[in-house]
Amino acid sequence: MTVEVRELVKTFSSGQDVAAVGGVSFVAPEGKITSLLGPSGSGKSTLLRLIAGLEEPDSGSIAIEGRDVTRVPVKLRQVGFVFQSYALFRHMTVRDNIAFGMEIRKAAKGTIDARVKELLSLIQLEGYEGRFPAQLSGGQRQRVALARALATEPKVLLLDEPFGALDAQVRVELREWLVRFHEQTGVTTLLVTHDQEEALEVSQHVVLLSGGVVAQAGSPHELYDHPASPFVASFLGGANVVRTRVQGGRAEIGSRGVAAPHGALDGTQVSAFVRPHEVRLAKAVASDPDLELGTIDRLARVGGNVKLTVTLPSGDAMSVQVTRVELDKLGLQLGDRVMVDVTGAKVFVDDYRI
């Protein structure tokens, strides 16, 4: 039950006429969780609402299971939608919330009761059927919303920032729960999120959006390891951006430099995207003037990890993350001079058209 979106365009007339979704095409594979990831204003929520039919596209097409649904009204699209705000019917009990869609479809009472029971056990809320939404915690409400969306056996499950309103701890738990939940149900799922960690952890396919267009689509590790553009590289992994030049086929960064993009001439301005955990540090042993040395200016222990700020000779500050074990092994302290080695950096030739 794939979802296929072709050249979808949606412009809101209010304000300046910038397309919220400006020609997006992608395919969400069957039975997988596909994340629509992007910063706020990238059009990801609008895209999801277009797929659900809650908004009408200006042009382009949407197909679910190979059937064109672009002009099919919402109620006939057979999608399940989960809102960030839960959108549970506040005047109905948990049972009535889950049963609503089935009652609309005039299912037999016995069928409804059986399905409600099944879904409640799936969301681990047995015994809660008589509660009102106001009597549930945020995480419980969102699980009920998921069960409600699944009750009518939709072809596609659409989740709009489902964990956005929850606090960090509950969010992480629910994320893991969602993966297990999806394994049990196997429904093709589209998840809108601005949280890259959530997208990389939960989904098998990621569509990264920026300014209403697809920046890159692929598996999480494809995007993470082979970013197609500086935007993708900077959005994923919280990378440091170091401006430098190409010298002898290598971008001048760290002690040894990094391979420059193919065909970049010496002297070309490049930007290197370095993720904090991809930086290797070593204590400066001899004062070799050829080696580029940095200084540790900040050192904060965050749980099992240590976050450091190293100032490079160029004056650039670089965020570095190492484990506590690593740091202790290296014997580094605040103010120490260190050798900086970056191997995993992604280097892009600067685009002067910007």
Place this chain on the structure above:
Amino acid sequence: MSGTIANRLGRASSKPRSHVSDEHPLVRWLLIAIAALFLGVALLLPLSVVFASALSKGIGPFAAALSTPETLAAIQLTLLTAAISVPLNAVFGVAAAWLICRYDFWGKSALITLIDLPFSVSPVISGLIFVLLFGAQGWFGPWLSEHDIKVIFAVPGIVIATTFVTFPLVAREVLAVMQAQGSDEEEAALTMGASGLQILTRITLPKIRWGVIYGVILCNARAMGEFGAVSVVSGHIRGQTNTMPLHVEILYNEYNFVGAFAVAGLLASLAIVTLLVKKSIEISSNLRARQLARKADAERQSLAPASLRGRDAALAARPNESRA
């Protein structure tokens, strides 16, 4: 109206009282005293004068004044007017609020402004509008007299004027509630295959019912008490087109003080009863919400499956999250 909502929301969140001001207690008491004095002079004193004057000659004349045929007719007409215009406004108000909240259309902000028009225009002018429309010399006057329909100086005119003047009350109240609640629930119902009518009856109306009830109560109070607009269109025909407020004026102008104040007292009592009903609804809905919350806290531990108990305990410790 929006004040009532802010008040309700404020109470629901039950945050500790903030200390934005730290004036001397003397200043605080002085301010309270000024407010109390104003309330006493402007509200309590006149109200007690009404009842004192009504009962100045004892209970007998009071009862007699209320049971004259003309007074009874006025009471009847007032109740009839309210009984017609309040349901009409309830329907119009919900429809207007629904339209404004759910759809984007050209002239929407103009419509929102127009809803307030009956409040911003003097009631006398509101009455005159209908005289100009339906009166003998008005636009529809000739047509109406041809068909022998009386609007002005008759009951229909009174009902129309009252409905017009009290229109904003339900619409405003419902609109505020709808805007505060958003339309996520309706959209969710839509994705589950519900039709427009099913969404209205099963989701929206239950959601906004308190807003409708408040609006209706306020609308009722105003409909029974409306003077200006009704005075212009009524013609003051005793026993036929006199509502209670008009009747009070007539009795007063005839120096029948006991009669005037007796009817005024009855009218004031109706208003007070209305406010009491409103207050008791408020209290009982708050009480219900609090009971629900308490019950949820108590049950959360005992009902949660073992695997989730730890998390729920953690949630209970973060009240803002669980209440959100």
